[in-house]
Amino acid sequence: MSIHSKDENKNPTQFSRRSFLARSLAAASASPLLIDGWSRTASAALDPAKAPQINAGFVAPQYYDKHEEESLIDVLEEGSPFRFYGQGKAVKVKEFEEGFANYMGAPYALAVTSGTTALNSAITGLGIGPGDEVIVPAYTWWSDYTCVVHAGALPVFADIDESMCLDPQSFEKAITPRTKAVIAVHLLGGPCDMDPIMDIAKKKGIAVLEDCAQCVGGSYHGKKLGTIGDVGIYSFQLHKMISSGEGGAVVTGNPLIYERACRFHNMGGFDELFKNRIGKTQLSNFAGENYRMNEFTGAVLWAQLPKLDTMIRDMRRNAEAVRDGIKDLPGIKKRKRPDPQGDIGYAVYIETKSKEQCDQFLAELRKRKVPCSRLTGSVLLPVAESVMQKQTRHPNWPSFTSPEGKAIEYGPDTCRQTLDIYDRFVQIRIGPKYTDEMNDWIIAGVREVYSQLT
Numbered sequence: 001m002s003i004h005s006k007d008e009n010k011n012p013t014q015f016s017r018r019s020f021l022a023r024s025l026a027a028a029s030a031s032p033l034l035i036d037g038w039s040r041t042a043s044a045a046l047d048p049a050k051a052p053q054i055n056a057g058f059v060a061p062q063y064y065d066k067h068e069e070e071s072l073i074d075v076l077e078e079g080s081p082f083r084f085y086g087q088g089k090a091v092k093v094k095e096f097e098e099g100f101a102n103y104m105g106a107p108y109a110l111a112v113t114s115g116t117t118a119l120n121s122a123i124t125g126l127g128i129g130p131g132d133e134v135i136v137p138a139y140t141w142w143s144d145y146t147c148v149v150h151a152g153a154l155p156v157f158a159d160i161d162e163s164m165c166l167d168p169q170s171f172e173k174a175i176t177p178r179t180k181a182v183i184a185v186h187l188l189g190g191p192c193d194m195d196p197i198m199d200i201a202k203k204k205g206i207a208v209l210e211d212c213a214q215c216v217g218g219s220y221h222g223k224k225l226g227t228i229g230d231v232g233i234y235s236f237q238l239h240k241m242i243s244s245g246e247g248g249a250v251v252t253g254n255p256l257i258y259e260r261a262c263r264f265h266n267m268g269g270f271d272e273l274f275k276n277r278i279g280k281t282q283l284s285n286f287a288g289e290n291y292r293m294n295e296f297t298g299a300v301l302w303a304q305l306p307k308l309d310t311m312i313r314d315m316r317r318n319a320e321a322v323r324d325g326i327k328d329l330p331g332i333k334k335r336k337r338p339d340p341q342g343d344i345g346y347a348v349y350i351e352t353k354s355k356e357q358c359d360q361f362l363a364e365l366r367k368r369k370v371p372c373s374r375l376t377g378s379v380l381l382p383v384a385e386s387v388m389q390k391q392t393r394h395p396n397w398p399s400f401t402s403p404e405g406k407a408i409e410y411g412p413d414t415c416r417q418t419l420d421i422y423d424r425f426v427q428i429r430i431g432p433k434y435t436d437e438m439n440d441w442i443i444a445g446v447r448e449v450y451s452q453l454t
């Protein structure tokens with residue numbers, strides 16, 4: 001809550017969207033653009049006391065309604081919380097899987113307990129193991145690193161570029177004769193530049209795992225993310241799009257990858273349901289895990305799936321409004337977007353020239369109550385202490401005991417470009433339920449702050 005009471009700061013004139021925008025536009029064009037710094041004299045025209053409360057919130061719960069409720073009650077009434085059988089019907093996870101595969105345009109989907117366990121299943125599906133190297137972006141979530149380590153393979157980092165996602169050139173440079181796969185992470189609601197990534201991977205015979213946890217429902221050149229490479233994974237954790245609190249999925253068009261992933265997620269066994277989907281089995285039982293999704297989780301996701309396009313439409317509308325409102329600012333640089341149509345509108349990104357300028361930009365936006373931060377939701381992995389120290393659950397863990405594992409060095413010198421991008425980008429979160437007034441407030445705030453720097 002603001003410390004100012006609303007009455008105290010009441011504007012005698014009615015707040016008008018048009019006059020408000022006109023005022024901030026005038027402010028932006030009137031102030032001279034300074035070549036190397038901030039105008040110390042410019043004063044805030046936006047009165048923070050009048051700021052609307054802008055909070056993007058968690059996406060999925062903003063769409064919960066009677067559909068999730070009724071679906072959960074179905075499971076209780078059937079008395080069948082386990083996905084494969086029970087007292088009554090157990091169909092939620094199965095139907096969610098089929099709906100999800102259909103939505104993505106993928107032949108096969110497997111529901112699991114999280115995005116992390118989806119990654120472990122997908123890496124297993126690709127047949128990755130000790131001696132193999134997997135290329136991982138230097139800025140992403142822990143699980144993209146841990147899935148490689150848990151397979152006993154060696155994680156090798158590549159930089160991100162101004163798309164916030166894997167830099168295809170850096171990916172190519174990181175390839176060695178031992179490289180078996182690359183994890184292309186569609187980070188922060190935007191797709192990777194998949195064409196060059198796929199070209200390089202095909203040329204070198206490297207498998208592509210798409211991590212779509214932060215871009216569920218996004219696309220690239222008309223194809224849903226997760227269906228371009230060999231295998232795709234998704235997360236349904238609270239911070240993502242459709243959500244059941246925790247949950248994940250794997251999609252693929254390759255029956256062998258699917259069989260291996262299904263087996264791994266279910267103690268190495270192969271349920272009849274999956275056998276029916278792929279026709280014939282190619283593997284025998286092996287030591288797996290239990291990553292099975294339960295019916296309550298499946299019930300919520302089953303009800304959420306039909307709302308995914310609405311969530312994306314709402315977020316994109318607000319993101320486009322904000323982008324439109326700042327696009328004429330002279331020299332403004334935003335995030336590189338390999339396919340603007342495929343972005344889900346998670347946030348709007350502005351590039352600054354230096355860490356100092358970024359800090360100032362953020363401080364000035366915060367004064368104006370514009371929701372902003374540095375990039376969020378991931379880790380600068382090569383400079384994380386446990387990564388630099390190559391800590392594993394056992395000292396003889398195979399990832400780092402090979403000559404290559406012993407020789408590899410992590411740390412800031414291995415990811416300079418990523419650190420630089422992290423330091424210079426401003427993130428402005430977009431909520432699916434922002435009003436026009438909120439979008440306009442953000443636009444006016446950015447314009448005013450931008451007008452004071454170059």
Ligand SMILES: *Cc1c(COP(=O)(O)O)cnc(C)c1O
Nearest residue numbers: 114115116141143213214235237
């Ligand atoms: C959240 C996330 C994951 C892991 O998903 P969980 O469901 O939290 O295990 C993996 N990759 C990325 C990029 C993520 O953002």
